[in-house]
Amino acid sequence: MAIVDMTGQRYGRLTAIRPTVKGNNGMRWLFNCDCGNQTETPGYNVRVGATVSCGCKKAEARPAEDRFWEKVTGGDVTQCWAWNGANKDGYGNFNLGGGAWTQAHRFAYEHLVGAIPPGLYLDHLCRNHACVNPWHLDPVTPRVNVLRGQSPTIVASLAGRCVHGHLHTEVGLYVSPDGRRFCRGCIAARRARRAAA
Known part of the structure; x- marks a missing residue:
């Protein structure tokens, strides 16, 4: 294969001087x-644009806060x-740079309100996980965060039932020594299925 003569040609911030050695790439x-x-x-x-400088361009990267706010729409504190930008679940x-990522709502909270107390999670009071309005976020314990959730188990528990519909007041709850709660109706149904098998 012929060598492409790049001498004197400009690519991004780079100007080709001369070929050096033939390598694996x-x-x-x-x-x-x-x-x-x-x-x-x-x-x-360099020709395909994967390398555009000696590395100085990365050093001139814009501050994370400037890049963050470009990805946010809204502004009224009462609205989401x-x-x-990028999302997961x-x-x-948000990419902080240097390979470090954080959740966008945490970045917004820490920059506009302050540090998140150790051991606490940020609960979205608006129930919109893509919202980064720090006035819609409440630092709470993991337990409170789960209890405020909308999973079927939590919704059923708040209604006084297990996920299979047994009323807690009729069949009661078993609380294990480690604090986990189990529906006695579900335990009885499971034992009956095993005995019948």
Whole structure:
């Protein structure tokens, strides 16, 4: 395969000077960067835009807070502030830089309200997990966070029933030594199924 002559050509902040050696990734080239440094890198990486500087461009990255607010719509403290960036399971994710990520609502809370107390979770009072409005977030214990949730188990428990419909007042609850709660009606039904098998 012929060597692509890049001499004198400009790619991003880099200007090709001369080829150096042929490596595993094709021909390596020596480049002058606009910042004054020289760097050696595979020519292909530069031609396709994977490398655009000697590394100085990363050092000039914009502050995380500036990048964060570009991904938020809303502004009225009574309304949800929508996160328009990356998300996982409905919760916004924000790249802090350097490979570090955080949940978007935590970043907003810590920058506008303050540190989240150790051991506490942020509960979305608005029930909108993509909301980053810190006035919609309440630092609570993990237990309170779960009890405020809307999972079928919690909804049934708050209605005084187990997930299978047994009323807690009629059949009662068994509380194990470690504090877990079990429906006595479900325990009896499970024992009956096992005895019949």
